[in-house]
Amino acid sequence: MRWRLFDFLSLAAALALVGLFSAYAYQDHGSGSQLEISSPQGRWLYPLDREARVSIQGPLGRTEVAIEGGRARVLDSPCPEKLCIAAGAVSLPGAWIACLPNQVFLRVLGNDEKIDAISF
Amino acid sequence: MRRSTPFLSERLDLVAFFAALCLLLSTVEYLIPKPMPFLRLGLANLPILLALDAFPLPYILLLILLKVLGQGLVAGTLFSYVFLFSLAGSLSSGLVMIGSFRLLGRSISLIGVSVLGALASNIAQLVLAALLVFGRGAWLMGPPFLALGTAAGLLVGLFARKFAETSHWLRLVREAAR
Numbered sequence: 001m002r003w004r005l006f007d008f009l010s011l012a013a014a015l016a017l018v019g020l021f022s023a024y025a026y027q028d029h030g031s032g033s034q035l036e037i038s039s040p041q042g043r044w045l046y047p048l049d050r051e052a053r054v055s056i057q058g059p060l061g062r063t064e065v066a067i068e069g070g071r072a073r074v075l076d077s078p079c080p081e082k083l084c085i086a087a088g089a090v091s092l093p094g095a096w097i098a099c100l101p102n103q104v105f106l107r108v109l110g111n112d113e114k115i116d117a118i119s120f
Numbered sequence: 121m122r123r124s125t126p127f128l129s130e131r132l133d134l135v136a137f138f139a140a141l142c143l144l145l146s147t148v149e150y151l152i153p154k155p156m157p158f159l160r161l162g163l164a165n166l167p168i169l170l171a172l173d174a175f176p177l178p179y180i181l182l183l184i185l186l187k188v189l190g191q192g193l194v195a196g197t198l199f200s201y202v203f204l205f206s207l208a209g210s211l212s213s214g215l216v217m218i219g220s221f222r223l224l225g226r227s228i229s230l231i232g233v234s235v236l237g238a239l240a241s242n243i244a245q246l247v248l249a250a251l252l253v254f255g256r257g258a259w260l261m262g263p264p265f266l267a268l269g270t271a272a273g274l275l276v277g278l279f280a281r282k283f284a285e286t287s288h289w290l291r292l293v294r295e296a297a298r
Contacts, residue, residue, distance in 0.1 A: 001281055006220070006228035010235040014270040017239065022263040 033093050033110035035072045037065065040103050048072060048091065048108065058102030065106060077102055131297050135179050139186035141167040146191045159265075161272045162238060164191060168214060169230050169237075169280040172221045174294045184214040201252065205245050213241035230284055231277040238273025242266050 033048045039056045046052055052067040053075075061078030071089035077099045084099035093110025145163040152161060164187055171180050188210045192198030197206065217237040220228055242265055250258035284290060 001278075001285065003231060004227055004229045006224045007232035007235075010220075010228070010232035010239075011270070011274065014235050014239050014266070014273075018263055018267045018270065021259075021266055025259045025262050 033070075033091070033108050035065075035067060036107045036109050038105040038107075039063075045109070046072075056102075056104050058099070058104050060102045063099055063102050063104040065104075072106055072108070073097070074099060074104075074106070077104070131175065131179055134293060134297050135171075135175065135183050135186070138167040138171050138183050139190060142183075142187040143190040143194060146194050159268050159272075162241070162269075162276050165213070165234065165237060165276055166280055166283075168217065169234055169277070170284055170290060172217060172230070172233065173284075174290070174297045177218065179297070180218060181214070184210055204252070205248055208244040208248050209241035212244035213237035216240035229277075230281040231274065234277025234280060235270060235273045238269045238276075239266070242269040 035046045035048050037044045037046065037054065037056060039058055041057055044054070046054065046067055048067060048070050050067070051069075054065040054067070056063045056065065058078075063077040063084070064075040066073055066075050071091040073089040074084040074087070074097055077084050079099050079101035081101070084097050084104070087097045090097055090106065090108050093108050096105065096107040098105050142164045145166060149161055149163045154160070168180070168183060168187065171183050175183070188203075188207050189198070191206055191210075192203045195202070195206075197203050214237070216239075217233050220236050221233050224232075246258055246262050246265060250256065
């Protein structure tokens, strides 16, 4: 059973794609996590390891966000339920806080998005 | 006298038989333990590989559709979102296999066709997973998924090539279906 030209090429292409994919999927996206803040006005990135106070304008008013000690939390928001404040602080990549009434969304971006559990 | 219908009943019988083989092989595949639910050997692609140079195009497409429906029935996923993955995977790999087999002619064999088919199926499912279910996290499982898929495609392709070259039965099928 002799391999033909495109048998080799197909296999090589598949392996190359696996390599490329690994390089892309497991690359280092820079050190440290970032906090992504989205609102109707736009989208901002803040490094989580630097202290900051951010005030985001939403349809209801201003949502105050604090970044300190590698964690981010909502200090104040003009929403009725205050669920975003009650959500506490987030630090791990993938964690998020949403203030739906004021349309402000906080999400931690990072390169170690670990899978919590696998079930099947 | 030739009948005007494009589908000849003898070919249809053979397609039905090949589809039944797909079903059987999908079931057999459940016997093989898997470390992850989505890592599949793709034994059910064997009849499709063998059908590539036995049937005219419309029959091959019909066979692929029957395979997807049959697998959905056997696995009980026909009416769940899992079926979308199966459909996307089978259709894309089917089209890639047909395309590479016809376009590359004698410079490719069932080995390469199978590897390309596995690749197409896995990429389609990864894209679907990223779009529908897991988001960006899907790319993290991409490399092992693609690597194991390539290995599985290679194994199935090697077997298909060997079978296609030596099977007396398949030669009879080719003559009957052509």
